[in-house]
Amino acid sequence: MSKPARSAKRMGDPGGGLAVFAVAYLLFLYVPVLLLPIFSFNDSIFTAFPLKGFTTKWYSQAFADDDMLRSLVASLQVGAIVAVASTILGLFGAKAVTRYRMPGQGAITGLIMLPLFVPEIVLGIALLILVNNLDLELSLITIGVGHVMLCTPFAMAVLTSRLDGFDKSLEEASMDLGESPWMTFWRVTFPLVAPGIVSSLLLTFIVSFDEFLLSFFLAGQQPTLPVFIWSQLKFPNKLPGVLALGSLILVSSCVLVVLAEWVRQLGTSERKVGVA
Amino acid sequence: MTALAWGFELAATAGQTTSTPGFFDRLRAFYLRSDAAKGYLLLSPVMIAMIGLLAAPLILLALYSFWTQVGLAVDTTPTVARYQEVFGKQSYIDIFLRSIGMSGIVTLVTVGLAYPMAYYVAFGVKKYKFIWLILLTIPFWTSYLLRAFSWKVILGYNGVINSSLMSAGVIQEPLGFLLYNQFAVVVTLAHAYAAFAILPIYVSLEKIDRTLLEAAADLGDGAWTRFWRVTFPLSLPGVIGAAVLIFVPTTGDYVTPALVGGPAGQMVANLIQVQFLKIGDWPLGSAMAISAMAGVAILVVFFVSAMQLAVRQIR
Numbered sequence: 001m002s003k004p005a006r007s008a009k010r011m012g013d014p015g016g017g018l019a020v021f022a023v024a025y026l027l028f029l030y031v032p033v034l035l036l037p038i039f040s041f042n043d044s045i046f047t048a049f050p051l052k053g054f055t056t057k058w059y060s061q062a063f064a065d066d067d068m069l070r071s072l073v074a075s076l077q078v079g080a081i082v083a084v085a086s087t088i089l090g091l092f093g094a095k096a097v098t099r100y101r102m103p104g105q106g107a108i109t110g111l112i113m114l115p116l117f118v119p120e121i122v123l124g125i126a127l128l129i130l131v132n133n134l135d136l137e138l139s140l141i142t143i144g145v146g147h148v149m150l151c152t153p154f155a156m157a158v159l160t161s162r163l164d165g166f167d168k169s170l171e172e173a174s175m176d177l178g179e180s181p182w183m184t185f186w187r188v189t190f191p192l193v194a195p196g197i198v199s200s201l202l203l204t205f206i207v208s209f210d211e212f213l214l215s216f217f218l219a220g221q222q223p224t225l226p227v228f229i230w231s232q233l234k235f236p237n238k239l240p241g242v243l244a245l246g247s248l249i250l251v252s253s254c255v256l257v258v259l260a261e262w263v264r265q266l267g268t269s270e271r272k273v274g275v276a
Numbered sequence: 277m278t279a280l281a282w283g284f285e286l287a288a289t290a291g292q293t294t295s296t297p298g299f300f301d302r303l304r305a306f307y308l309r310s311d312a313a314k315g316y317l318l319l320s321p322v323m324i325a326m327i328g329l330l331a332a333p334l335i336l337l338a339l340y341s342f343w344t345q346v347g348l349a350v351d352t353t354p355t356v357a358r359y360q361e362v363f364g365k366q367s368y369i370d371i372f373l374r375s376i377g378m379s380g381i382v383t384l385v386t387v388g389l390a391y392p393m394a395y396y397v398a399f400g401v402k403k404y405k406f407i408w409l410i411l412l413t414i415p416f417w418t419s420y421l422l423r424a425f426s427w428k429v430i431l432g433y434n435g436v437i438n439s440s441l442m443s444a445g446v447i448q449e450p451l452g453f454l455l456y457n458q459f460a461v462v463v464t465l466a467h468a469y470a471a472f473a474i475l476p477i478y479v480s481l482e483k484i485d486r487t488l489l490e491a492a493a494d495l496g497d498g499a500w501t502r503f504w505r506v507t508f509p510l511s512l513p514g515v516i517g518a519a520v521l522i523f524v525p526t527t528g529d530y531v532t533p534a535l536v537g538g539p540a541g542q543m544v545a546n547l548i549q550v551q552f553l554k555i556g557d558w559p560l561g562s563a564m565a566i567s568a569m570a571g572v573a574i575l576v577v578f579f580v581s582a583m584q585l586a587v588r589q590i591r
Contacts, residue, residue, distance in 0.1 A: 018392055088321075089322040093323075111323075118569075119525050230421065
């Protein structure tokens with residue numbers, strides 16, 4: 001990039017006009033996300049301008065709701081278990097596709113990534129049919145199992161990009177020096193892959209925690225938080241509570257994503273963003 | 277039930293190991309020699325999960341579309357009656373066409389807005405590209421349900437836009453045409469799928485060899501010609517990828533039409549949901565889902581081939 005200014009201009013530099021558009025685009029992306037937190041502190045049941053006054057009562061009201069707390073706990077449990085399960089599946093899978101070459105690899109990767117390309121409604125009804133045919137009862141377990149299917153492609157994508165370019169001679173050196181495969185994994189492979197694993201855990205947790213439609217089809221008596229929020233949207237007087245809850249969810253998602261990206265970049269000199 | 281047994285047999289054979297000593301020894305020897313075998317072994321957990329939780333359910337869904345709902349049970353005699361029902365009813369066909377039309381508009385709008393944005397990050401931003409990319413992807417990771425809900429708050433009768441315009445004195449009565457129609461669905465989906473458009477286009481722009489542009493400039497091409505003859509054709513793989521990534525899931529979107537669509541903005545997914553959770557005709561719902569997916573797949577194949585043809589024309 002140390003070329004003279006004239007040459008840089010030639011290479012497609014768009015100039016200032018596009019910068020204005022870029023900022024406007026960012027506003028379009030962020031305003032809807034930021035409005036919920038703004039109204040969650042507004043002392044009115046209506047989401048309208050001008051704002052009335054500052055209050056935190058919607059937050060205390062939301063947290064006084066036992067159903068909300070139960071569904072929050074349910075979502076946290078499902079998210080944690082799903083994150084661990086899909087990351088383990090993704091770790092084995094990513095190791096396989098980056099380390100070995102095998103026939104049919106493209107088709108296999110295609111199948112694993114397929115959930116990203118199939119409308120969620122189709123995944124939801126297909127899983128509902130499966131659960132029904134196995135005579136299983138709808139519960140948090142069926143939700144979790146569905147989420148594992150949905151989250152595994154994300155884990156695979158994150159871990160494959162981390163393992164890509166992994167120097168296998170490091171593992172071979174460890175084996176040559178007499179370490180067992182298991183110890184080699186723990187002392188060589190794992191530390192190198194750890195940032196990818198943490199990042200995968202965080203991102204799959206977010207995907208599971210925010211997932212609505214699959215849970216909507218697979219939920220039994222106990223809803224997850226998004227399903228609970230959906231049921232509250234019908235009642236206008238519950239709106240401020242939803243705003244407060246939604247704001248907390250949005251803020252924590254943002255924090256987790258930034259954390260996940262930051263961890264994922266650790267130890268990689270080349271900074272690249274890879275989503276899904 | 278038979279279909280299910282078959283699906284799980286499939287899953288079971290994928291992870292099967294027989295424990296006869298001789299066989300096992302030979303397997304072990306084969307394993308140690310073969311890279312592919314090690315690869316398959318490592319892949320087996322995720323493959324079993326995906327076959328059991330993705331392939332088997334989708335096969336079951338396809339089978340259901342050829343069955344008949346009888347009360348609470350299903351009659352498994354194969355029939356195409358469900359498909360005849362789907363294609364024989366004008367209101368279903370209308371909703372199908374409407375979904376495809378709306379998704380087409382969403383795709384155009386989203387890709388059209390994302391292209392300059394991605395171009396700016398690829399060519400305009402010199403420092404902190406990484407920060408821009410993170411900023412553009414964060415909203416994608418936040419709850420989709422809440423983002424769609426936020427648009428309801430913005431566009432509503434007593435919502436953000438109406439109350440702002442009224443307190444500014446621009447309008448006297450709230451505008452009724454903002455929410456509960458196809459416009460609201462298009463805006464909400466264009467916002468929700470922004471990251472799906474920006475990232476593939478950005479990647480394809482970033483990969484373009486800058487010396488090609490210099491060469492074009494040296495040969496006397498102006499900025500605009502350079503863009504159309506070099507940059508744009510080379511970025512088309514990203515544009516095509518983005519278009520497919522947006523068109524396919526938005527055609528089957530449930531949350532947005534349900535929240536902001538109103539009766540006039542309902543889409544295929546809402547129809548399918550009613551069949552499954554309200555009416556209880558699962559085979560009919562399955563036939564709708566399969567028909568919609570097949571229709572979308574055919575359109576995508578047409579679109580991708582047409583775009584590839586167009587690229588050849590430009591060159």
